[in-house]
Amino acid sequence: MTLRRPVYLDHQATTPLDPRVLEAMLPWLMGSFGNASSRQHAFGWEAGSAVAVARETVAEALGAEPREIVFTSGATESNNLALLGAARAARGRGDHVVTSAVEHRAVLDPCRQLAAEGFDVTVLDPDETGRTAVERVEAALTTRTILVSLMAASNEIGTLNPVAEIAALCASRGVLFHTDAAQAFGKVPLAVKPGVALASLSAHKLYGPKGVGALYVRARPIVRLAPLVFGGGHERGLRSGTVNVPGIVGFGAAVRIAVREREEEAARLAALRRRLDEGIRGRLDGVTLNGPPIDRLPGNLSLSFGGVGGERLLASLRDLAVSSGSACSTAEAEPSHVLLALGVPAALAKATIRFGLGRFTTGAETDFAAATVVEAVLRLRADPSLTTLE
Ligand SMILES: *Cc1c(COP(=O)(O)O)cnc(C)c1O
Numbered sequence: 376m377t378l379r380r381p382v383y384l385d386h387q388a389t390t391p392l393d394p395r396v397l398e399a400m401l402p403w404l405m406g407s408f409g410n411a412s413s414r415q416h417a418f419g420w421e422a423g424s425a426v427a428v429a430r431e432t433v434a435e436a437l438g439a440e441p442r443e444i445v446f447t448s449g450a451t452e453s454n455n456l457a458l459l460g461a462a463r464a465a466r467g468r469g470d471h472v473v474t475s476a477v478e479h480r481a482v483l484d485p486c487r488q489l490a491a492e493g494f495d496v497t498v499l500d501p502d503e504t505g506r507t508a509v510e511r512v513e514a515a516l517t518t519r520t521i522l523v524s525l526m527a528a529s530n531e532i533g534t535l536n537p538v539a540e541i542a543a544l545c546a547s548r549g550v551l552f553h554t555d556a557a558q559a560f561g562k563v564p565l566a567v568k569p570g571v572a573l574a575s576l577s578a579h580k581l582y583g584p585k586g587v588g589a590l591y592v593r594a595r596p597i598v599r600l601a602p603l604v605f606g607g608g609h610e611r612g613l614r615s616g617t618v619n620v621p622g623i624v625g626f627g628a629a630v631r632i633a634v635r636e637r638e639e640e641a642a643r644l645a646a647l648r649r650r651l652d653e654g655i656r657g658r659l660d661g662v663t664l665n666g667p668p669i670d671r672l673p674g675n676l677s678l679s680f681g682g683v684g685g686e687r688l689l690a691s692l693r694d695l696a697v698s699s700g701s702a703c704s705t706a707e708a709e710p711s712h713v714l715l716a717l718g719v720p721a722a723l724a725k726a727t728i729r730f731g732l733g734r735f736t737t738g739a740e741t742d743f744a745a746a747t748v749v750e751a752v753l754r755l756r757a758d759p760s761l762t763t764l765e
Contacts, residue, residue, distance in 0.1 A: 462521060525538075583629030675731055676729070
């Protein structure tokens with residue numbers, strides 16, 4: 376059997392739409408095109424009830440109430456609304472915000488904006504696996520702390536944070552706890568009750584469409600947010616703008632599938648990941664695992680390859696769609712801020728591959744990936760003219 380190449384192993388970047396999700400979305404892209412806010416006719420009513428059903432589905436998956444779900448354009452917007460919105464609204468009570476060095480840019484950049492607005496931002500260094508223990512958080516809290524933001528699962532290295540413990544600590548201290556759950560939601564157990572004040576979700580990390588997500592905003596005790604977008608008062612005034620009906624319906628369908636299949640799929644992915652890991656580290660020396668060895672995001676494997684140049688390694692993996700340990704947002708490839716925060720040397724960070732396995736990944740694909748990587752690394756290490764150029 377020939378594989379379609381490149382083999383897609385970048386499911387932490389995005390996932391393909393599940394055909395069942397597309398099926399659920401199609402009517403809302405065509406005949407049922409109403410504005411969910413239109414109250415005078417059936418087009419609006421049916422769109423409104425489709426959005427309400429999706430809201431119930433997302434809420435139930437989190438153990439939340441439907442009124443606690445605000446639909447957004449994705450986790451980036453949700454993170455911005457959570458951080459900027461909560462900090463600005465709580466300004467009278469304090470000015471201190473706590474986060475960690477391994478957060479997604481969509482958390483770190485809003486935190487930088489808060490610092491520019493005069494907030495005091497503490498960026499914690501996690502342990503060597505990327506985890507932030509509850510004691511680290513507790514030690515950082517002051518009487519001025521209003522908000523703590525730590526991701527539930529890392530998009531780069533698969534680390535899981537002790538969300539429930541940190542949430543309980545924050546709740547007991549009257550501090551808002553926000554978690555970026557874009558990777559965790561639907562993949563690992565995640566409950567917002569008790570203690571989580573705000574949680575960011577994204578549909579496209581979950582086999583739903585791009586450009587839609589949600590922010591969970593706790594109703595009791597109430598979490599006040601200063602909105603970022605004004606006009607029309609949609610989503611309880613927190614996110615104005617005509618809601619993305621097909622996207623939200625797709626998000627709801629994706630969540631329903633993820634909830635139903637989560638346990639079985641997590642076990643399947645963890646087994647595939649082990650097979651890929653053994654296929655590489657069992658045959659190569661000088662390869663280190665980033666993130667924890669067990670208890671991690673099921674589909675994620677991050678490996679750093681000693682003795683090879685990052686650019687050459689990636690260049691010889693054209694048959695694999697994977698991510699490197701570099702942020703390619705700029706012309707010069709910078710080593711990933713996450714790996715650097717863990718103490719991985721810059722050159723090794725650049726020689727890092729993130730394998731992101733997903734719902735449609737097969738054993739044949741991971742075996743092909745392992746063989747491709749092993750062959751490339753052995754070849755690069757054997758050729759002194761290649762390695763000395765780096
Ligand atoms: C993908 C991702 C985001 C951004 O989500 P979008 O919906 O693409 O804006 C934020 N945080 C984490 C952890 C992610 O993996």
